[in-house]
Amino acid sequence: MDKELLRVVIILIGMLVMIGMLLWHFFKSLRERRDADDYFDDTEYSDSLVDEFEVDEDDDEMDIFPIPDAVDGDGLLDDESINPVPRASAKADVVKEQPKTALPALIEFSLVARADEGFNGEDLFEAFERVGLEYGSVKVFERIDKNRLVDFAVASMIDPGTFPDTGLEDFYCPGIVFYMQPREVDKPLAVFDDFIETIDTLAVELDGVVWDNQRQPLTAETIAQFRQMLAR
Structure with a gap:
């Protein structure tokens, strides 16, 4: 067999193999996607799970944490904000008496x-x-x-x-x-x-x-x- 013809035959066989592999991966991914869709359509818990994670604006858990009062942006440039007045002394703080339960x-x-x-x-x-x-x-x-x-x-x-x-x-x-x-x-x-x-x-x-x-x-x-x- 002529060497040139043999080269062409090898190239064609390689192309056919690559096309076959691409088609196999395509149909496999299509089948997996269809199976996933069927699962979420059939599960009886899908709606309840969605409802469970809906957040009521009035019951937002972030409301648990206190939000500090808003600060005016211009206030950040005040001298007192940049150089706060030092506290007089730690001794001036109110000393809490040790509770009896301690x-x-x-x-x-x-x-x-x-x-x-x-x-x-x-x-x-x-x-x-x-x-x-x-x-x-x-x-x-x-x-x-x-x-x-x-x-x-x-x-x-x-x-x-x-x-x-x-x-x-x-x-x-x-x-x-x-x-x-x-x-x-x-x-x-x-x-x-x-x-x-x-x-x-x-x-x-x-x-x-x-x-x-x-x-x-x-x-x-x-x-x-x-x-x-x-x-x-």
């Missing part, structure tokens, strides 16, 4: 006796009297402020937590529990300092070990954390 609801520390028999009732009453605690109507000892309000209380570790008012020589308990409610007092930090001082004094007089709210030995770091919490 304070811990309860602080609970314990004093545990070193002796196996625990604390004796008579020793407890004498020690409580020396630090100014008063025996209350609910049979626990209390720190009473000048307004006759309770700053904190001391209960027995023996259920139900009360101290007897008779037979003290026969009463023993393994330890005592100190309760303070920071949200219920006027000056939580000052009351807490008195709370800690009272515990330390009784720990020496009664020979006991002070536990924190996790029933671990009370440390200076824990005390500092509570003071910082109450001072904020």
